[in-house]
Amino acid sequence: MDNVIQATHPPTHAIDHAEEHEHVFLPQHLHHFATEEQQREAGTFGMWLFLLTEIMFFGGMFFSYLVYRNWYYDAFAVASNQLSVPLGGTNTAVLITSGFFMALAVWASEMRKKGFLVICLLLTMLFGTVFIGIKGVEYHEKWEKHHIPGAHFDTAEFVNPHAYGINEEPLSPAAATKTQLFFSLYFLMTGIHAIHMMIGLGILVWLVFRAHRGDFTAGYVAPIENFALYWHFVDIVWLFLFPLLYLINRHPGR
C-alpha cells in the first residue's frame, strides 16, 4: 500500500533544489531520517532491541536459579543467610541513587544545562563506583570464609552451624555441598551484573568527556538517553537479584 503511494511521488526535490539543498549536519537529524522524532524513535527502538537480548541473557541465569532453588531449597536458604543484608540493602539504595542521577542527567541534557549534566554524570559514576566497592568488600569476605566454589570450598559452617554461633538447622554433608550451587549462582549473577556496571562506568567516562565538550547540550540527547536506558536496565537486574539472593529465608527456625 505504502509503496504504491510512494511511486506516485517521484523524489523531485533532490533534483529541483540541488543548489539550495545545503547539508546542515545535525547529529540529532541525519539526512536519511524524515524527522527528528523519527530518528529518535529509531534509536530508542534499536536500544530496546539490545536490551531485550539482555533480558534473555540474564533470564537464563534467573531460570537456573529458579530450578536449583526449588531442588535444593534448604541449602539455598542457609547459604543465602551468609550474605550481609545491611551491605546488600545499602548497595540497592546506592544503585537507585546512581540511577536517579542518571535520570537527572537526561533532563539536564534535554534542558541544555551543560554544567549540571556533567555533575549528574559524575555523581552517577561516583555511586556506581561505590556499589562496585561494596561488592568487592562482600566478595572478599566470601574469599576469607572459603565460600567461593571450587577445591577450597568449606562446608563446615553449614554442617555444624552451632559451632560457629549460627542459628540454623545443620545440613547433612551431602546437602551442604549444594550450598556451592548457591554461591556459584551468586558469583555468576552478581559478577555478570558487576561487569555490566564496569562497562557502564567506562562508557560514562567517555560521556563525561563529550558532555564537557558540549556535545549533548545543543539538542542532541540520544547518547545520554540511550545510555540511561542501559544503566536503568542494569539497575532493574539488581532490583531482582537483591531479594532473590539475599532474602530467601531471613527467619531461620521457621
Next chain:
Amino acid sequence: MTELHDATNVTNPEHAEHHIVTPRTYIFVFITLLIFTGLTVVAAYIDLGIFNPVVALAIASFKAVVVLLFFMHVKYQSRLIKLTVASGFFTFLVLTTLSLSDYISRAWGLW
C-alpha cells in the same frame, strides 16, 4: 523539511513527541524506590510461609515497572516502543514457562 515528510508515506505517523520528564517526577520515583527497598527487607524478616518469595517478587516487579515507566520513559513513548518492551518480558515468561514445564515433568522426586 516538512514538505519532504509525506504523511501518507509513513506506516506509523505516530512518532512520540519528545516528552521531557521533570526532576519532580524523578524525585518522587526515587523516594518510592527507596521506600519499597525498605519494605522488601522488612517483609523478608516476617514469616509469611509460602508467600515470602511471592511478596519479594511482587515488590521487585513493582519497582522494576516504576523504573521502566518513569526512569526509562516507556510511559511517554510511542506504541511501537511500548509493544517492543512488553514483547521482551512476555517472551521471557513464555520461555520460563516452557522450560519449567519440562523440568517439572522430568525430575519427579525433586519437586
